[in-house]
Every structure is written in C-alpha cells, then in structure tokens.
Amino acid sequence: MEHDLPAVLSLDIGGTKLAAGVVTGDGLIHGWQVTPTRREEGPRPVLTRLFDLGRKAVAEAGVPEVAAVGISCGGPLDTTAGVLECPPHLPGWIDIPIVALATETFGVPAALENDATAAALGEFRYGAGRGTSTMVYLTISTGVGGGSVIGGRLHRGAAGNGGELGHVMVRPGGRKCSCGGGAAWRRTRPAPPSPSAPARPWPPAAPRRCPPSALPTAEDVSRAAEAGDPLAIEVWDETTWALGTALTDLVNAFEPELVVLGGGVTRSGARLLDPVAAAVARDAMPPAARAARFTLAELGDGVCVVGAGAVAHDLLTGAAR
Structure with a gap:
C-alpha cells in the first residue's frame, strides 16, 4: 500500500539549514535540496527561500505534482493549528501560520510536525x-x-x-x-x-x-x-x-x-x-x-525530510494524529 501513495513535498526548517525534497510512498527522497537558513533575516525572507527551495525540489524530482506538503520544525508548535509558536532555534518566529502559508503557496493540504517526532516516524516506517x-x-x-x-x-x-x-x-x-x-x-x-x-x-x-x-x-x-x-x-x-x-x-x-x-x-x-x-x-x-x-x-541527514513526508502521507490517508 505504501508504494501506492502519491508523491508529497517535504520541508525541514532548521536553525542552520533548510532542506526540501519530494518523498514517494517507498520513503525515498527525490530532488533533494539544501540551503542555509540565515535565520537572522527573519521569518518572511526565510520562508520565501524555503518555498522556493520546495518548488526547485519538485522540478528536480520530475513529478508532475505533489499531493500534500509535510513540514518538519523544532517546537514549541501547534500541530493542530499548524502554527510555529516560538521555536528557540528561530528567534523572533512567533505564531507563524506555516501550514496556512504552505497551503496557499502550493495549493495542496499541508501538515506540521516537530522535527524529532517526524524523524522518529521516518525511522519507524522506512528506517x-x-x-x-x-x-x-x-x-x-x-x-x-x-x-x-x-x-x-x-x-x-x-x-x-x-x-x-x-x-x-x-x-x-x-x-x-x-x-x-x-x-x-x-x-x-x-x-x-x-x-x-x-x-x-x-x-x-x-x-x-x-x-x-x-x-x-x-x-x-x-x-x-x-x-x-x-x-x-x-x-x-x-x-x-x-x-x-x-x-x-x-x-x-x-x-x-x-x-x-x-x-x-x-x-x-x-x-x-x-x-x-x-x-x-x-x-x-x-x-x-x-x-x-x-x-x-x-536515514542519515534526510531523516526529517523523510519523516515530514510520512506526516504528509498520513494527512492524505486520514491516519489518526
């Protein structure tokens, strides 16, 4: 069943680097992209760069479209509301509605998960x-x-x-x-x-x-x-x-x-x-x-991207959160 899942876009927001990739139902990453976070610039330019990185990942992966977006980031965060509340590794990021912004940008549903929790899911399912x-x-x-x-x-x-x-x-x-x-x-x-x-x-x-x-x-x-x-x-x-x-x-x-x-x-x-x-x-x-x-x-350095992909797949299949 997992291999039948559609491709999804995975985004990982770290304090030093941003990562993006398209994750397929077998847990593989396609179109892997990484760039420095430059968190001192603040949320708006960093998120602009993150979403551009996501578009580049989709283009490099060669898929016609993605069905959902999974986002991995350190907390505290509100996964139900899709909001980054105040991550210590991202000073000044207060109540950022990251899921709504991703949904608006890519035109598909999105889900947010704590990065370590997403990594745990990735290792459990694919590692x-x-x-x-x-x-x-x-x-x-x-x-x-x-x-x-x-x-x-x-x-x-x-x-x-x-x-x-x-x-x-x-x-x-x-x-x-x-x-x-x-x-x-x-x-x-x-x-x-x-x-x-x-x-x-x-x-x-x-x-x-x-x-x-x-x-x-x-x-x-x-x-x-x-x-x-x-x-x-x-x-x-x-x-x-x-x-x-x-x-x-x-x-x-x-x-x-x-x-x-x-x-x-x-x-x-x-x-x-x-x-x-x-x-x-x-x-x-x-x-x-x-x-x-x-x-x-x-899963190495891609574990959070794979995990965010698993979170996006769960969103599509209605798996309980």
Missing part, C-alpha cells in the same frame, strides 16, 4: 524501526531530541508536543536546556556556580576549560576522545553516562522493542552505542532491558 511496534528514537547532535512510537502509532501527546524525550531531566540542578546549544561542548567549559544545586553525582568536580575553537561540537569531542585527549575522554564518558541514565528511564517507561539513536554524534558508532546500551542493560528493570535492542538510525 531502522521497520517491523517493530514500540520504538524509542533519540537524535543526538547540537542538542538532543526524540520521539516514540507506541503500539504502531506515533506518540504526540495532548497538545501535539508530547514525546519531547530530549527534555528528560537527568541531573536536577544541572545545566539548563537551551533547546539546541551544543551540550557536549558546553561541558568543556566551567558552569556558573549555583548555590541551590545539589551535589553532582558525576565526577570530577574540577572545572573544565577549553577554547571554543578546540572542541566546537559534540562530534569533535568524540573524535578527540578517540584520539586520546584526556579532557575529551572525560566529557565523552559523562555524555554516555547521561544518555545511558536517561535511556534507562525511557526503557523502563516505554519497554520498547527497539531504541534507535540518530544524529551527527552517532557517527562515532560503537563508541556511543556500546556504553549506552551497557548502562541500560545494567540499570533498567530486567524485563524491559531484555526486550530492548539498540541500533543506529539508517
């Missing part, structure tokens, strides 16, 4: 999660996001922003979330003192210092740790500890068949996957720990 019923997905890159599929259905919550697994609290009193701000790199710098914060359960307590140019991303931390840099090893061990701790709670709560890890940091492969899986196997409830398999995502 590593194929054939499962209950799956937890985490993307680990500049920030951490995620989504879950329960009983074959994407979990969206009461207001459409449910499943924000990147907001699981790992350490009370720890560093505050900035919704997309290089957590692994920030941990190489000393945190401001907090008089009310409890003692950290993770050693060491010594301040970490490194120039911003040395370890600008979590991927660089991973590479430096693999090369034997002591500071990077320390930060990487803490990163895998934090992920393992969070995933232990998620595995206990959801008892998934599969945990899928995606995002740029997963390019480190077993260096990330093995200690995280080991932590869950050690600390989760035995039935849940035994049920959960761990694997890396399969």
Whole structure:
C-alpha cells in the first residue's frame, strides 16, 4: 500500500539549514535540496527561500505534482493549528501560520510536525524501526531530541508536543536546556556556580576549560576522545553516562522493542552505542532491558525530510494524529 501513495513535498526548517525534497510512498527522497537558513533575516525572507527551495525540489524530482506538503520544525508548535509558536532555534518566529502559508503557496493540504517526532516516524516506517511496534528514537547532535512510537502509532501527546524525550531531566540542578546549544561542548567549559544545586553525582568536580575553537561540537569531542585527549575522554564518558541514565528511564517507561539513536554524534558508532546500551542493560528493570535492542538510525541527514513526508502521507490517508 505504501508504494501506492502519491508523491508529497517535504520541508525541514532548521536553525542552520533548510532542506526540501519530494518523498514517494517507498520513503525515498527525490530532488533533494539544501540551503542555509540565515535565520537572522527573519521569518518572511526565510520562508520565501524555503518555498522556493520546495518548488526547485519538485522540478528536480520530475513529478508532475505533489499531493500534500509535510513540514518538519523544532517546537514549541501547534500541530493542530499548524502554527510555529516560538521555536528557540528561530528567534523572533512567533505564531507563524506555516501550514496556512504552505497551503496557499502550493495549493495542496499541508501538515506540521516537530522535527524529532517526524524523524522518529521516518525511522519507524522506512528506517531502522521497520517491523517493530514500540520504538524509542533519540537524535543526538547540537542538542538532543526524540520521539516514540507506541503500539504502531506515533506518540504526540495532548497538545501535539508530547514525546519531547530530549527534555528528560537527568541531573536536577544541572545545566539548563537551551533547546539546541551544543551540550557536549558546553561541558568543556566551567558552569556558573549555583548555590541551590545539589551535589553532582558525576565526577570530577574540577572545572573544565577549553577554547571554543578546540572542541566546537559534540562530534569533535568524540573524535578527540578517540584520539586520546584526556579532557575529551572525560566529557565523552559523562555524555554516555547521561544518555545511558536517561535511556534507562525511557526503557523502563516505554519497554520498547527497539531504541534507535540518530544524529551527527552517532557517527562515532560503537563508541556511543556500546556504553549506552551497557548502562541500560545494567540499570533498567530486567524485563524491559531484555526486550530492548539498540541500533543506529539508517536515514542519515534526510531523516526529517523523510519523516515530514510520512506526516504528509498520513494527512492524505486520514491516519489518526
């Protein structure tokens, strides 16, 4: 049935790049396009460029028309109203009616979904999660996001922003979330003192210092740790500890068949996957720990575009949101 679904246009709005592609019923991307977001320009010029990118994707894909538009973007957002409420990675984007604008531009129905939630749906339907019923997905890159599929259905919550697994609290009193701000790199710098914060359960307590140019991303931390840099090893061990701790709670709560890890940091492969899986196997409830398999995502940089395509297909087929 999936192969019989019509082609749809998928748009992904990130803080640093915009992406567009035509997604067919087999989950493949055609006419893939990417361009810098240049978010400092504000919503109107960015959306003009995004919709132009969508038109170019349709032309490059060689399809006569698309049946719907799926849009992926970080929240908070209102999926029912189709409105971007106030995404932190897009400063100044307040109550943008993105679905109405896309529908007007392309003349077809449109749907909006949180980017990590869309990615979870893409991996479930076309990637590593194929054939499962209950799956937890985490993307680990500049920030951490995620989504879950329960009983074959994407979990969206009461207001459409449910499943924000990147907001699981790992350490009370720890560093505050900035919704997309290089957590692994920030941990190489000393945190401001907090008089009310409890003692950290993770050693060491010594301040970490490194120039911003040395370890600008979590991927660089991973590479430096693999090369034997002591500071990077320390930060990487803490990163895998934090992920393992969070995933232990998620595995206990959801008892998934599969945990899928995606995002740029997963390019480190077993260096990330093995200690995280080991932590869950050690600390989760035995039935849940035994049920959960761990694997890396399969869809790569196109996961949000594929996921937005799946959201558009669900809109056309009337799948429950």
